[in-house]
Amino acid sequence: MILSKDELHAPLLAECDRLRDELAHLEEQDAEIAAGDVSEHTGYGNHLADDATETFxxxxxxxxxKTVERRLRAVEEALGRFERGEYGLCERCGTEIDLARLEAIPYTSLCLRCQRIAEMAPRRR
Ligand SMILES: [Zn+2]
Structure with missing residues (x-):
């Protein structure tokens, strides 16, 4: 249970670092795989089953x-709102977002009501 929005700054920063690491790791893996693919496709021809698995x-x-990137962007935006003193205010209607909701999803930019509206009519996301 948190008592104020300020308590969410540290966990958000930690989450931001963690996501950046994870993204860097994923990019590294992709680069390695891409490099591996090049040499593999010059030689063997009977890799059909492997190829299907690889594609999957x-x-x-x-x-x-994409999930990590999207999350990272949301976390970075939340940190930006912290700096502007706008953290915890709904981006859409400007009301204070429930502390319990912020505790559960610290990077959210919408109050529960607006989130529901956004989900019903997914225009911007
Ligand atoms: Zn709202």
Whole structure:
């Protein structure tokens, strides 16, 4: 249980670092795999089953990377709002976001009501 929004700054910073590390790691892996692919495709021709698995793994990695990127952006934006003194205010309607909601999702920029509206009509996200 948190008592004030300020208590969420440290965890947000930690989350930001963690996500940057994770993203760097994923990018490193992708680079290694890309480098490996080049040499592999010059030689052998009977890698059909492996290729299918590789494609699947590749897609999984891409979607994981997108998830991490999106999360990182949200966390960075939340930190930016902290700096501007706007943290915890709903981006859409300007009301204070519930502390319990912020504790559960510290990088959220919408109050619960606006989040529901946004989910019903997904225009900007
Ligand atoms: Zn709102």
């Amino acid at each position: 793994e590749h897609e999984k990695r891409i979607s994981l990377r």
